[in-house]
Each structure stands twice: as structure tokens, then as C-alpha cells.
Amino acid sequence: MTIIPIESASVKTTCPYCGVGCGVNASPKNATEVTIAGDESHPSNFGRLCVKGSALGETVGLEGRLLTPKLRDRHTGSLSDVSWNDALATVASGFARIIAEHGPDAIAFYVSGQLLTEDYYVANKLMKGYIGSANIDTNSRLCMSSSVAGHKRAFGEDLVPMNYEDLELADLVVLVGSNTAWCHPILFQRIVKMKEKRPEMKIVVVDPRYTATCEMADLHLPLKPGSDVRLFNGLLAFLAEHGATDAAFVDAHTRGFDAALAAAGPADLAQTAKDCKLDQHDLMAFYRLFARTERVVTVYSQGVNQSSAGTDKVNGIINCHLATGRIGRPGMGPFSFTGQPNAMGGREVGGLANTLAAHLEFGDPLHGEIVQTFWNSPAIAERAGLKAVELFDAIESGRVKAVWVMGTNPVVSLPDGDRVKRALEKCELVVSSDIIEKTDTNAFADVLLPALGWGEKDGTVTNSERRISRQRAFIPAPGKARADWRIICDVATRMGFEDFGFAGPHEIFDEHARLSAYRNDASTGVHRAFDIGGLTGLDRAQYDALQPTQWPLRSVQEGSIARLFETGRFSYADGRARFVPTAPRDPVNAPDEDYPLVLNTGRVRDQWHTMTRTGRSAKLAGHISESFIDMHPQDALACGVREGELARVSSRWGSMIARVQHGGGMPRGSVFVPIHWNDQVASDARVGAVVNPVVDPVSGEPEFKHTPVAIEKFHVTWHGFSLSRAAPDLDMVTHWTRVHGAHHMRYEMAGRNRFDTSHGDHHDWARALFHIDDRHADWIEYEDKSAGVYRAAHVVDERIESCVFISERPDLPARAWLATLFEKDRLDDEDRASLLLGQPIGKGEDTGPTVCSCFGVGRNTICNAIRDKGLKTAAEITSCVKAGGNCGSCVPELKKLIVETEMARLSTV
Incomplete structure (x- = not known):
């Protein structure tokens, strides 16, 4: 490829990922090398970038590009x-x-x-x-079409009344169906920084899952999937019963309050808690906090929008803000976080x-x-x-x-x-x-x-x-x-x-x-x-x-309007907002004997949509390398699957395969699968094939958060992975996922073929995997037939070309230290011995799975620092090993590791 010289002056542009709209300074060196930094002058991020934005420079190459019609x-x-x-x-x-x-x-x-x-x-x-x-x-x-429809019904126009400053001015931020820490990390860090400055500021997370966002919350409400309308109808009734509404605002600036209140039903805290599967004391704490706090911002995202009742969920939230007059003023209002740039x-x-x-x-x-x-x-x-x-x-x-x-x-x-x-x-x-x-x-x-x-x-x-x-x-x-x-x-x-x-x-x-x-x-x-x-x-x-x-910006003289509805006038012809009655209804497809679990889908921290951009970055691949099925351990036991094993997720519409994990955040009856993996990067991990096509009748937005599914074990005889500079023969494996690395590609693999005298041995199979037919090739291998373990590497001119690790069990050696071998021009004797042993020796170190992608800091490095140096806070970890010192999206995981490391220490005392 011809490298085109480019003027290296920094160019101010905008990040192409989420709806935060961060400013970026891009300094190109040539057509494939760009230095990326946050734009300190941009009012959305003031110079901060999440890990995806920071890694944009790794995604501008021409590999795989469509370059001609x-x-x-x-x-x-x-x-x-x-x-x-x-x-x-x-x-x-x-x-x-x-x-x-x-x-x-x-x-x-x-x-x-x-x-x-x-x-x-x-x-x-x-x-x-x-x-x-x-x-x-x-x-x-x-x-976001459910938000659009909800805005139109309430305001007479698709209007987001807020600005980001309101997140910092609020005394209560309610995050509904939004894993903000991972999906909008720069905004989440603005909230967290303000909470550090004002500890009296409260954060409530409403989400069926316990996500990274919950690590920073004062209260987590793990409501029953699909019960958001019941939750906010209950809040509306509670506000009315306890005199917490703004009657003057309602009378002067709205219509339809009585009908919305009638649809909400009586203020029955016990029944609402039962319907939402929430602890009654936690529900009361949330309702009281909302009622007593003037400056409330309610953020909602895909967990609200992507539902067959998404528009009603949006209007249920807006109804509560209209009833209290908490809209159009600093630090208050309903705030839709959009997903795309x-x-x-x-x-x-x-x-x-x-x-x-x-x-x-x-x-x-x-x-x-x-x-x-x-x-x-x-x-x-x-x-x-x-x-x-x-x-x-x-x-x-x-x-x-x-x-x-x-x-x-x-x-x-x-x-x-x-x-x-x-x-x-x-x-x-x-x-x-x-x-x-x-x-x-x-x-x-x-x-x-x-x-x-x-x-x-x-x-x-x-x-x-x-x-x-x-x-x-x-x-x-x-x-x-x-x-x-x-x-x-x-x-x-x-x-x-x-x-x-x-x-x-x-x-x-x-x-x-x-x-x-x-x-x-x-x-x-x-x-x-x-x-x-x-x-x-x-x-x-x-x-x-x-x-x-x-916007609005009607004239240069008038200037931009940062906050809408300050005068109490809305876009309907009469200037009044509309309350929208929101009668609760259950999701269209309920779990049954054949499909007893509910599938929820969403994003992971370091990937974007279908990975055509982020999938090119080795930095972003280190955090979560393959698709997964996050489920409660008791559900896994009932389905006959174990953590680390492959399983099939099936619905009435289709199926896919991923690896089971117990992330600790799933309630009984629910499973979570990320949306990013597809047929270009995995053999069968496209979760869209499983999701039901039911849509919200008003907005047309699909129900991505509630598909009845069944989970069953995906039987394989071996698990493995390979790292190679050239693509292996994937027809030789049953299941695979491709992971982009520096100077190599990694493939997580599993197969059903047996290795014995009648079916072909590991040696011949592995060499065929990498298209090696030279009998004199520099081939390093180790085999333990009794344990079903095999390891091999191909070396060319003293440089590693490929390696493969196979086991009958899914617990395989760490990958991070192996990846560093591909950065070397020459393997030494210690490296060769490590390949045979299956772990680093001597000066090598297994840093573990990536936690902080910004600085490439692994789990083992962090846990060792916590244990050896007695670190107690995320800030101390940052000072010691840099993790968490850039975008901050890994800070919730750092806090979790502090707890886990301390628990592990106590268990050995």
C-alpha cells in the first residue's frame, strides 16, 4: 500500500461512536497513522475520551476496506x-x-x-x-425511536430539553435502563466527579442487571424486566398522594393530569413492589428521595426504549417530571441519552x-x-x-x-x-x-x-x-x-x-x-x-x-438556547405539555416451559455495534474477547451448563452459541448476551438471529430486552485457541471467534473431532490447521494424552509464526503473555520453554485479562498491586499502576477487584 504524506497539524473533529459527541484532536502522520487526543475546548467532553475514542487511531487503516464499486x-x-x-x-x-x-x-x-x-x-x-x-x-x-415518540406525545415535538451541565447541577440522578458507565462513559464520569465533590448528591440505578454503573450508585433497583411503567406509575401516584406535585405548574402548563393519574392507579406501595419484584423498603426510599429532591434528572436509554412498551415507559418518566414541574430549569428534567453519534x-x-x-x-x-x-x-x-x-x-x-x-x-x-x-x-x-x-x-x-x-x-x-x-x-x-x-x-x-x-x-x-x-x-x-x-x-x-x-439558534443575535421549556411553553399549539396515560402491560412474549428464560441484549464497554471499526483494534479486543451468555449460577445448573463452557441460546426465531459466564449481576430467570459479534468474527454468535421481532406499537422500536429463550450445552470434545500471523483453516474447527491482536490474529476455538489413532493425532491436525507441510519446519510441541492437553508452535527464522493450545477442558493458559511473543523478532530459549510449559517463566509475566484498556493493564497486575501494597481505593490503584487514570470506565471494575482481592485474602487467613 502506498503511504500518502499528510500535513500533521491537529484537526478538530468529533468521535464517531456514542451520542455523547466528544470532541477529538486528530494529528495524522500518514494515511494509516493518527495520533488521537481529546479536544479540551469541546463542551461535551473537555478533553476526556473513553477507551473507544482513545483507540480511534488503530481503526483508520485500509484492511478490509471497500475501495472500488x-x-x-x-x-x-x-x-x-x-x-x-x-x-x-x-x-x-x-x-x-x-x-x-x-x-x-x-x-x-x-x-x-x-x-x-x-x-x-x-x-x-x-x-x-x-x-x-x-x-x-x-x-x-x-x-431511540421510543424516546422520539414519547417526546412528541408529551411536548408536541421531538425535543430533549436538557444539557450535560444539568447532570452536574442535579442533586439526584436517576439512571433508568442505562449502563452509563460502559455505554456513555464520559457523561458517567462527569456525574461521578460531581458526586466526589458533592457527596450529598445521590445516584439511583434502575436496571434488572447489576452493571458497572451500579458500583457508583447509592441505590440499585433491580426491577422485573418490563415493569418500568408500573414503577413510574407508582411514583406518580405516590407524588400525588403525598402532596409532592406542583399544582400551579400542572394547571398553567399541562393537560391530562387526571387521566394519567387515573391510569396510574392507587398509591399501593406493596403492590408496586410485588409487581416490580423490588424490596418494598428500597422502593419507598426511591420514591421519598424523588419526592423530596427538587433538582432531579432522570436519564433513560436503551433499557427503556428497546421495548414493546418503550414509548409508554418514556411517557411514564416524563409524567413524573411534569407533575412536579421539574423540567426546563437547571439540574432537572427527563434526559434521553442517544446511542449513535x-x-x-x-x-x-x-x-x-x-x-x-x-x-x-x-x-x-x-x-x-x-x-x-x-x-x-x-x-x-x-x-x-x-x-x-x-x-x-x-x-x-x-x-x-x-x-x-x-x-x-x-x-x-x-x-x-x-x-x-x-x-x-x-x-x-x-x-x-x-x-x-x-x-x-x-x-x-x-x-x-x-x-x-x-x-x-x-x-x-x-x-x-x-x-x-x-x-x-x-x-x-x-x-x-x-x-x-x-x-x-x-x-x-x-x-x-x-x-x-x-x-x-x-x-x-x-x-x-x-x-x-x-x-x-x-x-x-x-x-x-x-x-x-x-x-x-x-x-x-x-x-x-x-x-x-x-439548537435552537434562530439568529446569531439571539444565540443558542441551552435549556428548553424555561418559560413553561411547549410545542403544542396551545403551549401546554400533555400527560400521557400509561396503562401497564406485560411483554408480548412470555417465558414458557419450552423457553423459560428471558434474553436481554446490549453493549459491552470496549466494542461498538457490529465491530467493523472497533474490531480492528488490539487494544479494544483485550477486555472481552468473545461473546458470552451471562446467567445466574442456579439457572446454569438447571440448564446443565457450566461457567466457561459453550452453550446454545435458542428462541422461536433462531439460535446462537457463546460461552457461559457468571458475572454476578444477573437475576434468576434472565440472561444477557452482547450484540456485537457477527458472522465475520465468529462462527455462530449473531444474537440478532435469536431476538424476537415484536415492536412497540407507537414507535416501531423492537423488543431487544425481552425474548423467551432456552439454554442448552453445546457439546464439544476439546477447547483451544491459536495465535497466528496468517489465517488458520477454520473448516477444521466446530466453533471459533476471531480476536484482533498486535502482529497476529487470535482464534478462540472448539471442536468435536477426536484425537486418537483412528481419527488422526494432534500433531498432524495442528500442522494442517496452519497449512504446514514442510517436514523440517521448526515445530515445538508438547502433549499429555492422559489429560488431553496439546501445545505447539511454529517458528520461522527464530520468530514465532503461529501457536495452538488445546485441552479437553475449557480452562486454558492465559493469552496475554503469548501475544507479547509476536512482538519479538527472535524467540530465546526461555520463550521456547514457556511455550512448552504453557505459562511464562523467568522475566515473563502473565498480566491477565485486560481491565484498563486505555493503559493495557491486566487483572493480575491490578490484583497483585492491591494485595502486595495494601491498596484500598481506585485512586490508589491509579497512582500505582495507572489503571483508571484516563477515561475512568474501568473504575467500577477496579472497585470490584478491591473487594474480591480482600475476600480472597480473608479466606486464606
């Missing part, structure tokens, strides 16, 4: 490189033909919160204003199938007329389109005959993922814009279009506090890759549509800003809070220099 031969299945002209012509003519034969609703776009606002804008404009269908939806449907930007431009653009909605002809007039477009969608799950159902049934997938991986991320596969197999035309060539979804694409990735593309994103920030390019476009907005505009032009001749993202942003202000005032009857009219007219230089800015 490709077309698939449907007869042979093979892909061939083509010119952009041929690829675009294929897409445009295919769409035009299908529209002519079947109408505009036979076309669909499925886009992503990874797109920049400018990309989103032109995609929505093309689909809704020119093709004339609303069949454009986004993977943000899967994470530009979920909010997609909402602004109409990236959801049930919205138009600029917070204008279907259902009111005037809204459609405003958008069409502004765009001067030939058509305008008149009704909401298909939401994500129903969109792929329509593809499978043949109603939608062409789909363009942009920057997302629905075969992995959508529920009932095998149905998504079947849909794409049947679809007449599947187009995918992506940065990676081989994904689970791209295997079904007829046309692959190479897009720009983070560091290459240019535009804006909007974070969870409505702050618009710039993502700036600092690496040249690789190969033939193009910006998403340009690809979309090129297709639009080839379809014969005008008004897509933008010279750059600054012109798209200007049109977006002008639309937000167009006929946006009380006199038109369509006054919206979303208005960035103050940012219209920016030329390229002004756009390039744009500083992080919150």
Missing part, C-alpha cells in the same frame, strides 16, 4: 470491480424501472446514525420529495419513516406543502413509510423490490436476523454503501458502493444535548471511495432529478438550516423549536470553522 453476478455470485459510472447507472436505472413498474413505494432506503447530517438530508430529500415515498428508515429506529441529526432532517423533515410531520397537509414548496420538488410523500422491522417484512413479501442500505448492517443488528437474510435473498435489487467490503449484509448486495469513513468524510453531527459539531476530514479519500452525500446526489441526478447539484457539504447544511427556519413562526401555525436559521448563509470557510453549537 462492485457489481455481483447473480448467476455465479461473484463480485467484479466496475467504474463509478457503471455502478451509478445500474442503481439509477434499476430504481427507475421498479418505480415505473410498481410505483415509488416499491423502493426503500435503510440508513444509519453513522451518516452525517448532510448525508441524511439528501437521502431524505431524494426519497420523500423526489421519488415520492416515505420508505426511508434508519437503524436509529432500533435505539448522529441519531439526533437524523431526527432533525427526517431520517425516520414517520417524519417529513425539519420536525415537520405527516398527517397535516400544511406540513407537506411547506416541505414540497421549499424543495420545489415534483412529489412529496403524503403518509408515513415503513419502519425498520416492517420494511424488511415488506421486502420478504415482495412489496418492496429494491433497497439501498447505507452505513449499517441489518442482518446483524435487526431482530429475527435470519428473516432479514431471507428478505435480501428475495429482493430484486440490493444496494449497499459501506466502508467495509465483507459484512453479513454485504454478502447479499448486488451493488457495493465504497463510502468514506471517519477521518475521511466531512460534515456535521448532533449529540444528545442538541449540540451540532463538525466531523472534519484529515485523511485523503482512499481508492475510489466517495462521500455518502455525493453518491446519493449522483444517483438522484442520473434518475433525472434536479436540485442535487451541491458543491460540498456546506451547501447542503445551508439548505438544511434554511428549511428549519422556513415558515417557522407562530403566524404559520407550524412553529417548531427546531430552528437553526442563525446558521444559514455559511460559506465554505465559515462552515469549516463552525464551533460546537446547540
